[in-house]
Amino acid sequence: MFRFCFLLFLLLAPATLSELCNPQDKNVLLKIKKDLNNPYLLASWKSNTDCCDWYTVTCDSTTNRINSLTIFSGQLSAQIPTSVGDLPYLEKLEFRELSDLTGPIQPTIAKLTNLNFLRLKNTNISGPVPNFLAQLKKLTFLDLSFNDLTGTIPSALSQFPNLNALHLDGNKLTGPIPDSFGFFNKVPDLYLSHNQLSGKIPVSLGNLKLTVIDLSWNKLEGDASFLLGPSLTTQIIDVSRNLLQFDLSNVKFTNSLTSLDLSHNSIFGSLPAGLTALNLQYLNVSYNSLCGQIPVGGKLQSFTIYEYFHNKCLCGSPLPSC
Known part of the structure; x- marks a missing residue:
């Protein structure tokens, strides 16, 4: 009887036993999906699957924490979710080729202190280029090109210690x-x-x-x-x-x-x-x-x-x- 129950457990809960994704990161990603109005682009993001296997997401091979999030070329109508700032191990964040992505660059991005690659390109995000981006001291690549950003260029952007490329082209x-x-x-x-x-x-x-x-x-x-x-x-x-x-x-x-x-x-x-x-x-x-x-x-x-x-x-x- 015990053997039968154990086999039944294995059949019913394979995802739980094999899942690598950190539960906290998984909850944040599901919140991001909801805030983006559940686009078809993120159809693979399902609560009963391992988020390390989800499309557009990468996990660190050692810690299994989410270290990369790249959302591009999909149909979604929303703003950048504030919840992206709750992925503390994120090293790469990318939203591009999204004509219906609007609103400002969210201040919560400044919480991503491990970020070394940030690309927000070919969208309709608007507002100023924010000073708080200069807090991301590990950035080596910053691309904010071809959006609807307005205002002046912050002088604080010169404070990046390791920046290899700065793209502000194609704005206003x-x-x-x-x-x-x-x-x-x-x-x-x-x-x-x-x-x-x-x-x-x-x-x-x-x-x-x-x-x-x-x-x-x-x-x-x-x-x-x-x-x-x-x-x-x-x-x-x-x-x-x-x-x-x-x-x-x-x-x-x-x-x-x-x-x-x-x-x-x-x-x-x-x-x-x-x-x-x-x-x-x-x-x-x-x-x-x-x-x-x-x-x-x-x-x-x-x-x-x-x-x-x-x-x-x-x-x-x-x-x-x-």
Whole structure:
């Protein structure tokens, strides 16, 4: 009789015996599902199954605590649930490709002190970029691109000690680039394009050993030549489609530069001969006020007329002869 009862118990409760997921984490995930209005995307999230096996969720192999939550490309109409802040072991949090995700960036995210990867991308979340994100000292990657975020960029974002990449592109951010961005402890790839940023680019950015800086499609003005200097390590620079105005004639370039887009500004002067020494894979200086002959050599003649045209009096191959 005892053997029969034991076998019956095994048949009725297999999930309980084999489940790895922490019960507290499981309850939080079920709350998140409810707050997201039980979307079909999370159909695998069932109370009678192991949450370490659920879609979009990852458990740590040692502690079995939830360390990753990635929700993307699904039909859901809600705000980011405040309960995401109750997953204390979370290292990666991602909400992306969710056009009906609205509301602000929840303050409870600041409780996730183990977070090193945060991506909230291609949604309709709105409101400001919050200062409290700077409390996440372990972040190495922050992507808030292509949302409806407004207001100015908080200077506190420069306080991340280990950030490798900062994406704020594709929002409705206004005001200047904070001068504090020239003082990152570890210099991230910087993506601020497709906003409404204005004013001058902080000269402090010229102190950074950047790899990528994209400031295109804004309303920035003044001089950007200090971003090109020979002591820098920048590989990709895009400051196109701004209101920049400076003389390019005597600018010295970093040898690390592989891609340079200065198009759609009011840059004047001539193209420096130093461009011929660079291993450029891409160059665009169109729609400016440049004059004189395009230097011969390097990669400069490998680009098409479209990378040079609509200047004041630029000439020479690949444009018509001077």
